[in-house]
Amino acid sequence: MGCAFVPAAVPARGRHGLTARQTPTVRPRQAWAGGQPLAAPAHGGRLQATCREAAVMVATADEAAAAPQAVAAAAARLAVPPASKDLDWATLGFQFRPTNCYVRHTYRDGAWSTKPELVAEPYIKLHIGATALHYGASCFEGLKAFRTADGRVSLFRPDENAKRMASSAARLLIPEVPADLFLSACKAAVRENVEFVPPYGTGGSLYVRPLLFGSGPKIGLSPADEFTFLVLVTPVGDYYAGGPAPVTAIVTTDYDRAAPRGVGHVKCAGNYAADLLPNTLAKRAGYPINLYVDAADQRSVEEFGTSNFVGLIGNTYVTPDSPSVLPSVTNKTLATLAEDAGMVVERRTVDIGEVGEFEEVAACGTAVVITAVTRVVYKGDVITVGAGRGSDPEVVGPRFSELYKQVRGIQYGEIADPHGWCFDVYDE
Ligand SMILES: Cc1ncc(COP(=O)(O)O)c(C=O)c1O
Structure with a gap:
């Protein structure tokens, strides 16, 4: 069982974990909540390269030839930065906690911006006439990212949330966020805040909140000309830490x-x-x-x-x-x-x-x-x-207890995911 060199199949990622095609704009370039500059995150390119090399080294020639994707997947897993040591994961609860940044896209002149902006401060500058403020032109989603038993970080069924947000947008005359843009924004938001994804075994997760609203001004009742789509994240704890109670x-x-x-x-x-x-x-x-x-x-x-x-x-x-x-x-x-x-x-x-x-x-x-x-x-x-x-x-009745265990087992990668519900945030 000797080691073999395998050309890495993992796309090289930039310092924000994005490929060159997706290199984000960072505004403003200042300190994160965690005290580290956003322009140089702790999980820099060198760590990823080192992990990729390590994964390549542990593959045998036969394994590598038979399953290059498996090598790539192993590399990606090894490259996932760990959870922060500064949070008490056991007492998280469900409340807003600051993270590194949120991801933003803007709709102007009939099209969504394609480049994700990573915004460090948890505020937005909004026009006083924004239709979200006056007419409630706003909708949102809620989903979660989990650290799995085998070291991946995955989102649970984000494709379903993308569809539901499209249906909300259609009802409110807000331009639809295309599913691939929705998905890439959610993945980027998780990757950029990956140290806030609670460690496997704590029962916690990173709550992901996509938000879509009319940000352009209108005083008469009509749809705005400008819209904002953003994805913020915040770590949340195990709701059932004290045991499930009816x-x-x-x-x-x-x-x-x-x-x-x-x-x-x-x-x-x-x-x-x-x-x-x-x-x-x-x-x-x-x-x-x-x-x-x-x-x-x-x-x-x-x-x-x-x-x-x-x-x-x-x-x-x-x-x-x-x-x-x-x-x-x-x-x-x-x-x-x-x-x-x-x-x-x-x-x-x-x-x-x-x-x-x-x-x-x-x-x-x-x-x-x-x-x-x-x-x-x-x-x-x-x-x-x-x-x-x-x-x-x-x-709690036996059948809901069982269904609960199954959903959690799939989310944490402990049991098989036959329906393909989990989306690895490092997969392009
Ligand atoms: C009114 C309402 N119903 C149902 C749900 C549950 O939906 P989901 O399972 O997609 O979180 C939610 C939460 O989003 C909700 O706000």
């Missing part, structure tokens, strides 16, 4: 989240402004999450404030089919895994009276994957999920 949800009956032909199915900023009051009232009353029902009939289950509703009964995975529910990437993921396990997936109307019939109910979304909901308060009555079916409201 919650009680309250049905919001004094306010509606969305109307059938409104904007509930897209991720526009205004939906969340409208949810702030009911969400806060629910929390003040002691309920960590609130559940919305159909605006007209006040009975058909829609979704939780920031997550989809899923119920399991027998061999069936049930989720509401409504034009005003946001199509959740997590829900789509869980439904596929449920189908893989032989379950039947039903998208249909779910009456609030049916909630107690399910054996398990969960709220699902990127932030926590799954929150088991074992009690739902509706107009003063407490509905216990699985009452009469042997479910224990004090524990």
